[in-house]
Amino acid sequence: MTTTTEQLSATTLLRFATAGSVDDGKSTLVGRLLHDSKSVLTDQLEAVALASTNRGQETPDLALLTDGLRAEREQGITIDVAYRYFATPRRRFILADTPGHVQYTRNMVTGASTAELAVVLVDARNGVVEQTRRHAAVAALLRVPHVVLAVNKMDLVDYAEPVFAAIAEEFTAYAASLGVPEITAIPISALAGDNVVEPSAHMDWYGGPTVLEHLETVPVSHDLTACHARFPVQYVIRPQTAEHPDYRGYAGQIAAGVFRVGESVSVLPSGRTTTIEGIDALGESVDIAWAPQSVTIRLADDIDVSRGDLIAPASDTPATTQDVEATVCHVADQPLTVGQRVLLKHTTRTVKAVVKDIPSRLTLDDLSQHPAPGKLVANDIGRVVVHASEELALDPYHLSRATGSFLLIDPADGTTLTAGMAGEAFTVQALGRARPC
Incomplete structure (x- = not known):
């Protein structure tokens, strides 16, 4: 007889991240996934029920299953990246619930850096907003191969199909212009559970998969x-x-x-x-x-x-260089400027470096390049040229996540300044290629 452990070892693993604007319902969606897939222990549910009661809520707030920091519970927002592990008979999952507030976009880079799928939530009442476009751009930049658009809070727009269709059309066009290879749109209500684990009785016009069904069946290939x-x-x-x-x-x-x-x-x-x-x-x-x-x-x-x-x-070595050209996401509060001295960490190697040039910054509204911005501030995506004090063996990021990525670090206090992806510019032609190893 096959044991549960043997069953789990035989299933595939999917790493995925959730993203969206503040109050779009990311944590509630994750909580609903955990709750309805019976991946929550009794004592966890009791703790959530108690915390919800203390906040004056009549029903358990499932978002608390992922919002673990005290500051998050008090403010009702996600600040840190909350990782959760769960499994169904068909697949094992590692999920990263990333922050929605614009000042914490940098945390999405962490959560999505190893993800094979990103769930981008949109409030059906608000549609696609700037933060939605930013999260789509980060997913494309990190070459996440599968993106799910979850149009949430459909219960607040009377489960109207035209509302969903308009949002899906706008987001799909934008994500496709970024080179995202696969986009799946699903109308949901995370609070009510519509189309999260079970099909919705309120949206018979939708014939696609639920969120969990899609997560269980999306092709996964991470053979390093x-x-x-x-x-x-x-x-x-x-x-x-x-x-x-x-x-x-x-x-x-x-x-x-x-x-x-x-x-x-x-x-x-x-x-x-x-x-x-x-x-x-x-x-x-x-x-x-x-x-x-x-x-x-x-x-x-x-x-x-x-x-x-x-x-x-010996027959397959990356080129070595001291001049690194890369697309980066700036994650620090302090800006990155031309001439700034930094530390560059690539795999297990850390060397001194200087920022030689910042050729451009990406404008998220129309995906145009703003030339010679002079600096990058928190959450900016742009191009940089860095001169390292020693030779580095970098692969282009589109060939390898592990050896094509690097960090720029403040040598004074060790703060991570920038996450970089070595190689070609941020263009539709570049991003449309296959995912990296």
């Missing part, structure tokens, strides 16, 4: 073993024991691809070439390892390798 092999070195291991006096291994997590004993590899940015002499995983020697395993790689030659170096197949 088919990607360009990349191994950022995190730690150099030299135990110097009597049993292994000459042991030297390079530990880390395989970012993508497959590595095999005997394979010819290059160490970047030095470019030195050698072969893999051995691979250790969980204390055992293995002949092959793949992403996302954490392993120790031993090389045949005694060459200089340190934290931050990148090991890649």
